[in-house]
Amino acid sequence: AQSVTQLGSHVSVSEGALVLLRCNYSSSVPPYLFWYVQYPNQGLQLLLKYTSAATLVKGINGFEAEFKKSETSFHLTKPSAHMSDAAEYFCAVSFLSQGNLIFGKGTKLSVKP
Amino acid sequence: EAGVAQSPRYKIIEKRQSVAFWCNPISGHATLYWYQQILGQGPKLLIQFQNNGVVDDSQLPKDRFSAERLKGVDSTLKIQPAKLEDSAVYLCASSPKPGQGAQKNIQYFGAGTRLSVL
Numbered sequence: 001a002q003s004v005t006q007l008g009s010h011v012s013v014s015e016g017a018l019v020l021l022r023c024n025y026s027s028s029v030p031p032y033l034f035w036y037v038q039y040p041n042q043g044l045q046l047l048l049k050y051t052s053a054a055t056l057v058k059g060i061n062g063f064e065a066e067f068k069k070s071e072t073s074f075h076l077t078k079p080s081a082h083m084s085d086a087a088e089y090f091c092a093v094s095f096l097s098q099g100n101l102i103f104g105k106g107t108k109l110s111v112k113p
Numbered sequence: 114e115a116g117v118a119q120s121p122r123y124k125i126i127e128k129r130q131s132v133a134f135w136c137n138p139i140s141g142h143a144t145l146y147w148y149q150q151i152l153g154q155g156p157k158l159l160i161q162f163q164n165n166g167v168v169d170d171s172q173l174p175k176d177r178f179s180a181e182r183l184k185g186v187d188s189t190l191k192i193q194p195a196k197l198e199d200s201a202v203y204l205c206a207s208s209p210k211p212g213q214g215a216q217k218n219i220q221y222f223g224a225g226t227r228l229s230v231l
Contacts, residue, residue: 004155032218043117043204043222044156051218090155094218100146100169101220103155 002027006091006104014112019063019078021107023091026072031093033074034101035065038088047089050074061085086111115139117223119205125229131193134226138187138207144168145182146220147190148204156204162188192228200230 007022025031032051036044048059055067065076074091088108092101118137126132138145144163148156159178161169164185173180177196182188192199206220 009153036222041224041227043224044206045222046219049218092155100158100161101156103157105153105155 002031002093002095002102004091004093004102004104006089006107008107009105010108010110012110012112013081015083016080019076019081019085019109021076021089021091021109023065023074023076023104024072025074025091025093027093027095029095030069031095033065033067034092034094035059035063035074035076036090036092036103038090038106040087044090047076081109081111083111083113085109117205117207117221119203119223119226121226122224123227123229125231126195127231128197129194131191132195132228133189133191134203134205134228136188136190136205136223138205139221141209142207142221143185143210144208145188146206146208147180147188148206150202150204150225152201159190159203195228195230197230200228202227 003026005024034049035047037047038044047063048057050057050067058064063078067074088106090106091104094101120135146161147159149159150156159173160180162182165182180190202225204225205223208220
């Protein structure tokens with residue numbers, strides 16, 4: 001069965017430090033991959049998506065992610081954390097162009113001043 | 114462009130009562146999804162509609178949950194009777210019709226309805 005694993009339910013970084021949120025998936029077919037962000041009491045907002053084009057995907061707010069097929073990974077990075085990046089981040093996969101999303105459990109990012 | 118609208122934002126009920134949630138997707142979006150997000154977990158799909166037809170309801174607890182999308186636009190999700198374990202945020206999402214370019218794989222989410230069952 002397809003699944004998504006996010007390593008670390010909580011990540012804490014200092015302002016200005018590198019952000020690295022990990023996501024691994026299991027699938028026998030090439031997936032579509034997504035990162036969503038959720039701020040408190042809000043819905044999910046798309047950060048970026050991979051749909052079999054370039055393996056390095058740039059998203060909003062300075063985030064990017066790299067698809068590595070050999071490692072079945074799609075880790076999210078940002079070179080320099082900002083206080084406004086504090087939120088919960090969800091990695092998700094889809095296996096059909098209009099299929100439902102299968103989400104990881106989420107990683108809560110805290111940014112210390 | 115208006116986003117996905119959901120109401121109410123919050124609802125508190127007692128177990129065995131019934132409750133209904135409403136969702137209005139982005140105009141023109143053919144596909145509508147309902148997800149359940151339990152505290153500390155990622156969202157889980159309950160049901161997917163394509164226009165007014167059900168595409169996937171395999172994870173919908175049909176003994177107590179029901180959903181409809183009359184006329185292929187807005188949708189309601191109902192729980193009757195509610196159980197304690199139904200306490201969660203219920204998210205509605207929509208996506209464009211297949212074939213509408215790069216947007217077709219993206220789901221747009223509403224703010225959700227937070228349900229507390231006491």
